[in-house]
Amino acid sequence: MAFPIRKILFGAVVVAGIGVVGWQISRPEYVPVDIATVTHAPLEVTVNADGMTRIKDVYEVSAPVSGQVLRSPVRIGDQVERGETVVARIEPGEPAFLDERARAQAAAALGQAQAALVLSEANLRAAEADMNNAQRQFDRIFSLHERGTASDSQLEQAEVALDLAAAQFDSALANRSMRESEVTAAEAVLIEPGAANSSGDESGDCCITLTAPVSGQVLSITNESARMVAAGAPLLSIGPQNDLEITVNLLSTDAVRIAPGARAYVERWGGERALEAQVRKIEPAAFTKVSALGIEEQRVKVLLDFVTPAEERPALGHNFRVYLRIVEWRGEDVLRLPISALFRDGGDWAVFVVEDETARLTPVEIGRRNTEFAEVLGGIAEGARVITHPSDRVDDGVLVVNRESLE
Template sequence: MKMNKRSILGWGSAGAATLALLTWAFVPRPVAVETATVTTGRFEESIEEDGRTRLKDRYTVSAPVAARLTRIVLREGDRVSAGDPVAVLLPAMPSMVDERSAREAAARVAAARAGVQRANAALERAGITVEEARIELERSELLTREGFLSAARLDIVRLHLANAHRAQDAARAEREMAIQEQALAAAVLQPLGLDKGSAQPMPVHAPIDGVVLKVTQPSEATLPAGTALLEIGDPARMEVVAELLTTDAVKAGLGHRAIIERWGGPPVQGRVRRVEPAAFTKVSALGIEEQRVKVLIDLDQQPAGWELMGDGFRVTARIVIQDVPHAVLAPVGALFPFADGGMAVYQISNGRARLQPVEVAGRNANEAWIRSGLEPGQALIVYPPPTVSDGQRVQIRRQ
């Protein structure tokens, strides 16, 4: 009988222990979660995009006339002042003449020489005509005074003398033209060598104070008019160009604050000066066509080290489109979609997760501005795991 009671007690204790063990095994355990606290502070929503530096004004110095350029001694990075000679031009050498062209030129010289002789003979003939008309006028005046010639006849003689003088002037002009044509024909046969001592150099001056950006034609050459020689710019007048998506560019209005980062120094403050009115198509690295707009940013003040920046250097531009000094802030990782486009968070109350819908007024890469639904100091679950639900027991994971 004693053995039966002991057996019953043993089996009962074992059953109770097994039941307690099963109960402990199947009781829901708290979910380990990471948390963050709702705070208040300044909220900034910005558009971040890669940009590049650009000189506001670039000057291309060109050859004003066709000429022979001497070697340019300036190199990229050299400083110049307004009015300094940056290049020197000399008269271009004449083209070479082959044997056939030389014979043709010699024939033209001979013809021009004959034209000069003919013009001389015409001028002498005109002089004789003038002398004849003058003698006739003297005789007619004498006869008119004695009454043997009418006044009308005297007027005709005077007109003949005036006409003779005009013919003489025309013959003199024809002779001058023939002489110039002879010189023009003879110039083709002049030697090709150009006397450098007699050539008058023409200096090309720098338009502004600045730095040589690019030397397009460093070596000596014969160039046509309008050929670019070098580019000059002022590094002190620098701007930043960012190519924004058109959907972002409409938010980046004139005067918005901008921060220039990742240029090799501390952040630089600036302002949006212009949003260009025309967009362009750009293919992204993924092969997607995008419509982008150039946004120009002026710097408020150049920090130490900015003088080492040059034209076309890469930077990161962050344009602030929304700035709230006192806002309720929650980490972006605590938000998740809820109820047809709304947003919600899990806050912790008495060791349990509580679903809380919120109204988000804005968000950036790290924080969200909560207009309603949360108060500063509340603890939120960051990146809630799928096992978390409303009323679920949670345990804060220690870092």
């Protein structure tokens, strides 16, 4: 009897196993998916771009004259006060070296000037002697005229001769002064570099001292070391650190979609939360910029002011990089769905709507959208459950299950 019972039990197990395998094979397959709900919520459409902070009014200090600028008395980041803090000192430059030919020419010019000076002194002595002689003649004729033995014409001739002699003396005196200046000029050409420093004159009266044109911080210094500079050469820049703005170069097709006063979010600046800014100005002219891919683009410069107080962004400074999201449009109560649920079905937008655990291909009409959500204008209603990031396994009529319920 034991043998038939074992056969019956074995047969029952085999039949049960075949039934389980058949049930597993015939059971409908569910595709795990991510599901989101279509709801009403605020929606913002933004223009995104990288920007740069900068101080609105940066003062560039340049050399007013050519000369040698001394080592910078200030450093980058130093606080300066308008009209008080010395930011640069300029002194006359050293004379240039003379080659052999130039030195010989300068020495010859000096000898010529010295000889002319000697000649002018001789002429001055001759003119002085003529003037003294004319003075004596005038005195004698004047005395005779007083006694009535000299005529009026003789007195007039003596007076004219005295005037001519005095004029010649003044001319000779001026000529000597001119020749002395020529000697000094010729000697100056022969001055060697370093001769002025070896003279021991350290009064500093010949130097120019530049003070800060505005109160603020030193932003940059062209060169901290002493050097020769030409007139107009930049020395350093100064600006008030708390007077920041943002500049961003937008594509012209993006710039036409925003307006002055538009709200903006400043992100990726290094702080924990986003800052707020507002568009102040959109420049009327675009410029051409070549992108990293070698494509010519028309860009427009847009300027923004910070709305967030400076106390909440103390570390932000001049020429810091930031990321901007400028609000082009905002809706307070918009029917929206995740942008990841959308795909193209032919030439139209479509989504997979979950109905009774089944994916249904549904065409939708889309309005404005950003990087996360899109505005729904038609095709589905609020509360509809849509599949986000649908895979190739999802199709119309496929059974689906929410991935979150499997965890």
